[in-house]
Amino acid sequence: MPVLLEIKHLSKSFTIHSINKEIQASQDISFSLNKGEFIGIVGKSGSGKSTILKCIYRSYLASKGEIWYDSAEFGLINMVTAKERQITYLRRYEIGYVSQFLNVMPRTNALEIVEQALLDTGNGIEYSREQATKILTHFELDESLWDSYPNNFSGGEKLRLNIARAMVKRPRLLLLDEPTASLDNASKLRVRELIEQLKSEGTTMLGIFHDIEFMEGVCDKQINISQGKLL
Amino acid sequence: MKDFQTPILVVQKLRKQFGLGCDHCRDMKPEHLEKNYCPKCGTVYACRDVSFELYEGEILGVVGESGSGKSTMMQCLYFDQEVTAGTVSLRSYKNGKNMFAESAQQKRYIRNNMFGMVYQNPIMGLNMSFSAISNIAEKLIAAGNRNVAAMSNRGQDLLDEVNIPLFRIKEPPKNFSGGMQQRVQIAKALSNNPPILLLDEVTTGLDLSVQANVLDLIKKIQRELNISMIVVSHDLAVVRMLADRTVVMLNGNIIESGLTDQILEDPQHPYTQELVYSLL
């Protein structure tokens, strides 16, 4: 199967200057993700799971190693050294990131949040509205919520909105950082269904799950991280 | 796609000093200065060595403590101040010719046609005793417009766009709240359809709901008009919301630049860490 993402000897350390401290978060991590595959990352709190996803997305600068992504636009590209402008492009068109938190502009309603993801990629207003409507319906976010601000949505509603926003752009690679944390069982099941569906549509996913048993049957492979290293 | 990676504005080694400098400070070495100031001769090195690129449709954030040179840089780019050294070029102007070296008349032309500016202090950007709509007409006239009816229509549309009620457009901005004044400045800055908008602390001093309002407006302008913007703010929340990329200034230098979330989540320079962690 063709590889979409290959991580080679990734290490990440943080230098906190004020206290002259060095934190080693990831050490010599290597693995690869095939197109259409769904890999789950597990490990204790603080073991370095999020650090890997953030290095891929370039929210963190890797200290060592390479992260090769097979981009539709740029071909094989090393996310560690790619230009900022290229990363901006990839985030907009190819790579989605979903965390348990929803970061949005104030005073933007649910429909607008999803719509804007498309407007930002240069789509027209009509098309964007149509697609946003479609995906919110698809993810069963109650229509009465569409014109509300999400700050008082429930955890599950926020998450569905968050995923809808990332998915409406049909990313080739989706990074999921504990999307099920703090959800009740019913909502977790919904997320699982959603991921199953994304998978059947061919989306490649790399996700951190606190309770990976929940993903059994959907997850193709598991990666265990302990103290920054791959077990 | 090619355009996506070609900058529309390139600033190289911009320097602005107030004072002539002396043998002690001329090398601008940190050990010869107190922050940006020469204790021997009193020269202020407001911008020492500022270089960056701005891309099409991009919002670039500029953060840094008070006195780090943010406003000076913006005013140099808008030709309010003569630079001491450095170059600036615009892709769409004479094949990237250095605009700092142009004549005063050419600079006026560039400023009136290529740039819009929103000043930190509205008094610098608006005539406080002319009506709001006349303030806009002034910029349109400077950009070469002569048709009164067309200018009046354009002014009304713009003020409507920034939510200034029609019945107040004949009032002078001195009657307006701070948020309204900033919105009139934005309307004025947009009036000549500039490819580049310079925004200096547009939301500072406004209360939170008005701030959100102005931020919304800026995002909308970027999305709908695809204008590139430089957004200066000492408020990291503002750049987090608006900017794809951010540069950090300290004592007249850019000490760090990167994707905005990377600057905020994984700051590298000791000063940036201090700036970011102090807010957590």
Ligand SMILES: Nc1ncnc2c1ncn2[C@@H]1O[C@H](COP(=O)(O)OP(=O)(O)OP(=O)(O)O)[C@@H](O)[C@H]1O
């Ligand atoms: N931005 C940062 N600055 C400094 N240290 C960090 C940063 N991010 C992570 N770390 C440190 O790196 C280590 C790994 O953190 P990481 O967030 O990757 O863990 P995790 O496995 O995702 O944990 P959790 O399950 O609690 O989310 C921890 O010691 C953490 O304190």
Ligand SMILES: Nc1ncnc2c1ncn2[C@@H]1O[C@H](COP(=O)(O)OP(=O)(O)OP(=O)(O)O)[C@@H](O)[C@H]1O
């Ligand atoms: N006309 C002037 N004459 C002398 N010094 C000046 C002049 N204008 C600015 N300065 C100095 O240049 C430095 C940079 O000022 P500037 O206004 O650019 O800072 P800033 O980063 O915009 O700060 P703030 O966040 O407070 O707006 C300061 O030390 C300031 O005192």
Ligand SMILES: [Mg+2]
């Ligand atoms: Mg984590």
Ligand SMILES: [Mg+2]
């Ligand atoms: Mg200033």
Ligand SMILES: [Zn+2]
């Ligand atoms: Zn001196």
